Amino acid sequence: MTDTDPTGSADRSVPTDSLGNPITVPDSDDILVVSAADGSRWELVCGLEVHAELATRTKMFSGAPNRFGDEPNTNIDPVTLGLPGTLPVVNERAVELAATFGCAVGATVQRSVFSRKNYFYPDMPKDFQISQYDQPIVIDGTLELPSGHVVGIERAHLEEDTGKSTHVGGDGRIHGADHSLVDYNRAGVPLLEIVSRPHVRSAEQARAYVSELRSILVACGISDGKMEEGSMRVDANVSVRPEGSDEIRTRCEIKNVNSLRSLGRAIEYEATRQADLHASGDRVVQETRHWNEADGRTSTMRSKEEADDYRYFPEPDLVPIDLGAERVAAIAATLPLLPAARRARLAEVTGEARTAESVVVVVERGQDDQALAALAWTTHLASESEGGPHAGEPDVAGRFMAEVVEPLAIAVAPAPKPNAPSPDSSAPAESSADPSAASAASVARWVLTDEGLAAAREASDAAKARVLVHVTQNLGAEGGADLSPLRLAELVAMEVAGELTATQAKQVLAELVDDPAATAGSVATAKGFEAMDTGALEAQVDAIIAANPSEWEQFRTGDPKVRGKLTGFFVGQVMKATKGQADGKQVTALLQSKAT
């Protein structure tokens, strides 16, 4: 709860945030404007509160395990249950993770104080929540979205989660239930509540903000960011104002938004609802509203007027936390490369725009190191093979190995050759382990080196395009993220060399993910994929044209729309005839050249 002003000023002409600073709303070229029933136009002003469960081993104030999905009421201890006489002790790791977040968003990490937020609820064991109130650990940061729009972060504070109630009988909500069951496994799980400034101007920005925040939390090991498991929960503070004005109007807090898709829908619905109220002269009441996914509407949960007085006061069982400048600096120094910088790096290496979808998606999924490493390997493989871009520089491969790979102790044992016997199962585990897996940990380190990046930069445009396509489209984050860059590079090298078509490559890739022992070469051989040379392909295309003269005539003379439609037909026919081995792009190019 951050909508109460701790400074206690009741009457204020200038709207202020929870720390008493004036509220400002930035302009953007992407502002959601909704039309009310009377046609008046209203623009969105939105701030987001994200609760992230911290990736600690134990709870915020006790040694009970912080683990999701266990049997109810097993991850508990006397402190979790708030038994009489128990006392909280701050989890130091949680404090470090909060400070890490502060550093990651360029915020101030300050001396902080825990307070008690008092209200009665059965899933809150002590009937108060320990949270930070007027002295949060993190204040005043910023987060740049992939689009370049900057969202201010007002504060981030540490607190404990509540337990989880299950209402039995009735419609599953508390009213009308026969009885309720409480699981205290979640009670006391450390939360970081991250409060943005009202700098979110569209539903798309809201989604991008949450997505970017999640990338940062995951990259820094702060949270696992799983919205579906509730380890990241989003509330939206929504208000609207006349288009072009600089007012701050009454806001509503929308809860129960469980996915990025719901977030966008809920904001759009709520903005329209408020616009209609304003337009008809009604009052928007400051309240908490519940998003109902099924009807796509929000409804009143509780209004500000009937809200509890939380009677915040400093938690007397805890002392203030002050990490000190030195420790904060040490934490800042260990930050990994953050998503914005990684997008810049991937964009620079591949020649794509920072805002390109492929760049954004690859970084969001955390697979940019994999992509960059694969590119570096393709350069290396190309220079090894005859006719590669570095054929005339025989020392490049050696230099790469000597200066980059070996010093970083990257396992470079070659993947099994297509006809090599399968690994000896009686051999020691270390040598039988997937050598590329051993290298995976080192990959992140060597792609950060100038040499590694230089090698990636030198990859051919075709290789760059194929790697991005594979990572974004053909290689899911699930399982695919573990595919070693070397194996991906070998596949791309075969593709670029014309040994595999795009369609074939996709099939080979699926095999590589399923079978850690397979290589692109071994799979291609096993599947009987052979390079279809241009002559053979052209003969096949000619045969199809001959067999479909009327379609060909339409193709030749038709407008682009007709031609586009028939391209699909001809490519399909060629694919059918070649059992999917033809390269669709190549077929299209042949059709175009024959038509003119």
Next chain:
Amino acid sequence: MTGPSPSSPSSPSPAGTAREIARSVRSGERSAVDVLDGYVAAIEARETEIHAFNELTLDQARTVAADIDRRVAVGEDPGPLAGVPIALKDNLCTRGVVTTCSSKILEGWIPPYDATVVQRLVAAGSVAVGKTNLDEFAMGSSTENSAFGPTRNPHDTSRVPGGSSGGSAAAVAAGFAPVSLGSDTGGSIRQPAALCGVVGVKPTYGLVSRYGLIAFASSLDQIGPFATTVADAAVVLEAIAGHDPADATSIPQDAPSIVEHLDDGIAGLRVGVITELMGEGIHPDVAARVREAAEALAAAGAVVEEVSVPAVAYGLSAYYLIAPAEASSNLARFDGVRYGLRVDAATTNEMMVATRTAGFGAEVKRRIMLGTYALSAGYYDAFYGQAQKVRTLIARDFATAYERFDVLLSPTSPTTAFELGAIHDPLTMYLNDICTIPTNLAGDPAMSVPFGTGSDGLPIGVQVLAPTLGEVPMFRAAAVLEAAAPTEEVDR
């Protein structure tokens, strides 16, 4: 004046002091079981009359005592409190033993864990004999606010033993145990110690872990010992003090060595008698004994002067905002959901209201209301915020006094023990703690030492106050007072 009860407290204890017991048990001269039997006889003789205990644990005590004897027999050392019976205030959690805070809301509740002090007492070889009565949730100065009936003063059973740790004070005064533990939020160890004629110590805030002490006011609560002698109090304090990682407010250092300094004397010790606590509201008998005590210290080589600590005058007002505010939050958890009393009702909310209405006594409800009000939006600054400023002032005034003095002296309680039912008005009752409350607000240590009686023949206690972690000089001064105390026998 002699009280209506002809009985007198069994003093000295049937088996001597705790130090003597531990020495003789460790050396094998006496068995812990025999020691225990002596105390059990005393309990059986007078407990019905005194009602010091909510729960006796004599069967477990016998098992523990027998185990201590077995360990001594095989050459082990059970620890510095080997075989010493001890009574525990019933707001200290004891694994497997009912812990109630003398409240209906916790009636029958059995904690699954031991308070840190209980663990340490067990490790030191002591033998817990039972859980002692208190004012409900330690809120009171007479032990009349117990849901299970009042405790009576062993010196005169028509009188209160003081409170809130009245059961622990009475248990030691009646010879039911040589030592006991209480808790002190605004004087709840020192005031009953004074009224029962025993030694009672409120240590520096953070010296003794609060883990397992059911909280009244977290920033003021501190556990401490009762004993018949200053040395026994020191031995128990040494056993329970020292850093505990389970209490974030615990001072990160080892327990102090006090016993070895008890005989150091007080030559040159600078003693200040607090002017503000010697005037209005203090019974002349009490003030006279404090002056005698000051003279005794001077005679032993101390430099004694009067000193003004102006802000102590505001102690009571600040305390009755801060303590109830914290209590209103600390006592929220007694909601009928997880443990203790539950009064069923149609909805969860109504169940909570019905449970708390039935479970809490009048004084507890009064303080929850006071504290809730003090923390409410719009009133916070005027009440809780202002009280915290006063608290800072009090700490500052004490710190200024301690620049010139090593220890301070005052009465512990303004009067001797009063009759049961004599005080109805809560505000008059609150005045009982006027001398003890300022120390809790400052976080400093203080102790009460018996020093003669009043004209009514009832015990009077003198309070020795010291700066933060000034336990050693405080105990040295207390030892001198103990030796110099007027010798006329109480109640004879």
